[in-house]
Amino acid sequence: MEPAPLNISAYVVLSAILFAMGALGVLIRRNAILVFMSVELMLNAANLALIAFARFYNQMDGQILVFFVMTVAAAEVAVGLALIVVIFRTRRSINIDELSRLKD
Amino acid sequence: MIINGETIAFAVFAIMAIVGGVGVAALRNLFHAALSLLVALFGVAGLFVLLAAPFLAMVQILVYMGAIAILIIFVIMLTQRVAGMREQYNRQWILSGLVALVVFGVLLMVISQLGTPENAMWNPSAVAATLPDDAGVAALGADLVDANRYVLPFEVAGLLMTVALIGAIAVARED
Amino acid sequence: MFAPVPEGGASEQLFLGGMVRHDTLAQIFRSMILLAAAITCLISADVPRVGRRGDYYAIIIAATLGMCLMSAASDLIMVLIALETTSISLYLLVGFLRGDAKSAEAGVKYFLFGAFSSAVLLYGLSLLYGFAGQTNIYGLSGALAAAGLEPGHVLLVLVMVLVGFGFKVSAVPFHFWTPDVYEGAPTPITAFISVGSKAASFALLLRFFLAVFPTYEEYWVVVIAVLATFTMTLGNLLALVQRNIKRMLAYSSIAQAGYALIGVAAVAADNSLGSGAVVFYMFMYTLTNLAAFTIVILVERVTGGDQIADLAGLHQRAPRLALAMFLALLSLGGIPPLAGFAGKLFLFSAAVDAGLVWLAMVGVINALVSLYYYLVVAKVMYVDQPAHADKAIAVSRPYVYSLVVTVVGMVLLGTIFIGPWLNWSTSAASGLF
Numbered sequence: 001m002e003p004a005p006l007n008i009s010a011y012v013v014l015s016a017i018l019f020a021m022g023a024l025g026v027l028i029r030r031n032a033i034l035v036f037m038s039v040e041l042m043l044n045a046a047n048l049a050l051i052a053f054a055r056f057y058n059q060m061d062g063q064i065l066v067f068f069v070m071t072v073a074a075a076e077v078a079v080g081l082a083l084i085v086v087i088f089r090t091r092r093s094i095n096i097d098e099l100s101r102l103k104d
Numbered sequence: 105m106i107i108n109g110e111t112i113a114f115a116v117f118a119i120m121a122i123v124g125g126v127g128v129a130a131l132r133n134l135f136h137a138a139l140s141l142l143v144a145l146f147g148v149a150g151l152f153v154l155l156a157a158p159f160l161a162m163v164q165i166l167v168y169m170g171a172i173a174i175l176i177i178f179v180i181m182l183t184q185r186v187a188g189m190r191e192q193y194n195r196q197w198i199l200s201g202l203v204a205l206v207v208f209g210v211l212l213m214v215i216s217q218l219g220t221p222e223n224a225m226w227n228p229s230a231v232a233a234t235l236p237d238d239a240g241v242a243a244l245g246a247d248l249v250d251a252n253r254y255v256l257p258f259e260v261a262g263l264l265m266t267v268a269l270i271g272a273i274a275v276a277r278e279d
Numbered sequence: 280m281f282a283p284v285p286e287g288g289a290s291e292q293l294f295l296g297g298m299v300r301h302d303t304l305a306q307i308f309r310s311m312i313l314l315a316a317a318i319t320c321l322i323s324a325d326v327p328r329v330g331r332r333g334d335y336y337a338i339i340i341a342a343t344l345g346m347c348l349m350s351a352a353s354d355l356i357m358v359l360i361a362l363e364t365t366s367i368s369l370y371l372l373v374g375f376l377r378g379d380a381k382s383a384e385a386g387v388k389y390f391l392f393g394a395f396s397s398a399v400l401l402y403g404l405s406l407l408y409g410f411a412g413q414t415n416i417y418g419l420s421g422a423l424a425a426a427g428l429e430p431g432h433v434l435l436v437l438v439m440v441l442v443g444f445g446f447k448v449s450a451v452p453f454h455f456w457t458p459d460v461y462e463g464a465p466t467p468i469t470a471f472i473s474v475g476s477k478a479a480s481f482a483l484l485l486r487f488f489l490a491v492f493p494t495y496e497e498y499w500v501v502v503i504a505v506l507a508t509f510t511m512t513l514g515n516l517l518a519l520v521q522r523n524i525k526r527m528l529a530y531s532s533i534a535q536a537g538y539a540l541i542g543v544a545a546v547a548a549d550n551s552l553g554s555g556a557v558v559f560y561m562f563m564y565t566l567t568n569l570a571a572f573t574i575v576i577l578v579e580r581v582t583g584g585d586q587i588a589d590l591a592g593l594h595q596r597a598p599r600l601a602l603a604m605f606l607a608l609l610s611l612g613g614i615p616p617l618a619g620f621a622g623k624l625f626l627f628s629a630a631v632d633a634g635l636v637w638l639a640m641v642g643v644i645n646a647l648v649s650l651y652y653y654l655v656v657a658k659v660m661y662v663d664q665p666a667h668a669d670k671a672i673a674v675s676r677p678y679v680y681s682l683v684v685t686v687v688g689m690v691l692l693g694t695i696f697i698g699p700w701l702n703w704s705t706s707a708a709s710g711l712f
Binding site: 012015019022023026032035036039042043045046047049050052053056057059061062064065068069072075076079080083084086087090091094096 | 356359367370371374378380383384387390391395398399401402405408412413
Binding site: 019052060068071075081082083 | 128
């Protein structure tokens with residue numbers, strides 16, 4: 001294989017951009033599904049950084065970690081969406097700032 | 105920077121990831137936001153290929169795009185009336201934007217310092233040109249079931265998936 | 280679980296490819312977590328809509344496994360998997376009451392906050408891997424030192440990791456989920472989150488910070504001391520105005536996490552005393568909070584309400600329950616001779632030893648403030664007139680066992696077992712290095 005022509009930090013900077021956009025999404029969104037999608041974007045940012053580092057160090061460890069992150073994300077999405085569906089059934093809304101029943 | 109196939113591929117996938125990311129964070133239509141999540145996920149999968157992780161790129165496409173994103177779209181369809189799919193931003197959206205900008209600034213500062221010549225952590229010449237011989241799907245698979253490597257997290261992850269499935273059904277089932 | 284800890288250095292105690300470490304700290308926290316899980320199952324027995332469902336207990340077992348692994352995890356991969364196994368099982372358990380809007384909302388809130396904080400934690404871990412090039416916790420500090428990083432880089436990682444752990448121990452400013460989740464979740468699960476998940480997270484926090492960031496202690500001691508101050512103060516002040524007993528206990532548990540953070544901050548100067556105090560405190564907190572929640576469940580079943588006012592006249596209706604609750608409240612408030620007093624004493628003296636006298640002072644003032652709201656509950660139980668004095672409070676056998684174990688443990692831990700237990704805790708701490 002030829003030497004990698006790209007600086008690894010290009011990948012890491014890209015992952016930082018994705019992470020910041022995910023964080024922005026979590027902060028400005030009100031819909032629970034959109035908040036969750038933004039979290040997925042943050043997880044992808046972390047995965048991208050991990051794989052870039054794994055390539056840099058020429059190791060498997062980073063890739064293994066990403067493998068487990070994907071497993072966990074799959075479990076998380078099943079659970080999270082089940083809860084969102086349940087809440088929609090009782091409240092007919094999944095906007096997080098309308099989840100105010102607990103406040104009073 | 106040398107312009108070659110790899111650079112161009114990086115640029116294309118990076119733009120896909122960023123455009124998709126902006127869509128997830130900012131598009132007002134829920135369904136469009138979900139579709140742009142798919143674009144972002146595909147961009148990241150492409151970058152995985154460039155980083156010599158083809159297996160994970162496959163998993164990314166199968167699990168993230170094939171399962172997670174599709175499940176999200178299902179739930180959007182289940183929970184949103186088509187007319188009511190427009191999303192209002194949070195009232196403090198300016199503040200939120202500033203926070204995200206600060207987060208990005210700090211990350212960028214730290215990362216860019218690492219690439220400088222004095223602190224040459226991640227410069228191109230340092231990247232090992234070849235991957236070790238045992239790299240690849242077979243090595244990854246062997247590591248996952250090796251008692252001296254990752255068998256414990258592997259088993260626990262399996263249990264976690266089972267519990268998540270049982271639990272999701274138990275919670276969401278209507279009786 | 281009680282197998283003798285092998286002698287020797289860190290590498291000899293690592294098992295299964297360095298994924299977990301077998302040491303006294305893990306042993307103590309595991310016994311704490313298993314006790315908490317057992318009592319959670321006992322006090323679930325008569326709770327409607329959860330007590331007779333097999334899947335509920337299966338998920339509790341998965342959460343318990345996750346917590347046990349958290350207390351022993353010694354690799355970033357294991358940290359991630361253990362943390363998520365715990366969290367995902369708990370999201371499910373919080374939202375488990377079918378058809379109950381409050382429970383589902385609490386579940387969604389816990390899930391969204393949890394997913395966000397673990398994403399931040401994961402990004403921190405990925406940077407850590409990027410800086411160090413390896414994933415074993417016990418190799419990271421050496422690798423970080425060899426990489427020649429500036430403190431700012433490590434500090435960034437530290438803050439991101441702290442967001443993840445701060446969420447789990449409900450430290451201010453990552454505490455927003457706590458009152459809503461505590462109120463909405465099935466009450467046994469509230470008890471389980473407040474003790475099991477918190478104990479496991481403190482075990483992980485201690486191990487992670489001592490193993491990965493030992494050379495950056497001057498930074499994180501300040502960060503954690505500030506975190507402890509805000510956590511204690513805000514928790515106690517907001518607990519003062521609560522009328523719902525579960526929300527009150529939620530804010531109280533935030534404050535208690537703040538006290539335990541004092542011990543974490545004190546670890547820097549005198550490692551064994553500080554972390555020994557944290558271990559002791561978490562054990563006493565486990566026993567005490569489980570006792571308090573057992574009584575909350577019993578009263579909730581009869582009155583159908585979870586307001587503090589529902590405890591009115593508990594003394595006339597069930598004097599022994601009132602006494603148990605009274606002891607638990609005194610222990611939480613830190614009155615001798617109960618375990619809470621010894622726990623706080625060790626924490627504050629560890630802080631003074633570490634030169635954090637101001638932090639110990641803040642802790643003492645906070646402990647005094649907290650006495651007010653604990654004693655208000657005691658006053659309601661003993662002085663106020665009950666609304667339904669005629670309705671007896673039935674205490675079935677599982678609840679009797681739970682109360683006997685927790686109350687006796689609480690009293691013994693504060694009196695004759697202080698010495699041996701503190702020795703064990705301190706040896707756990709010294710085994711960390």
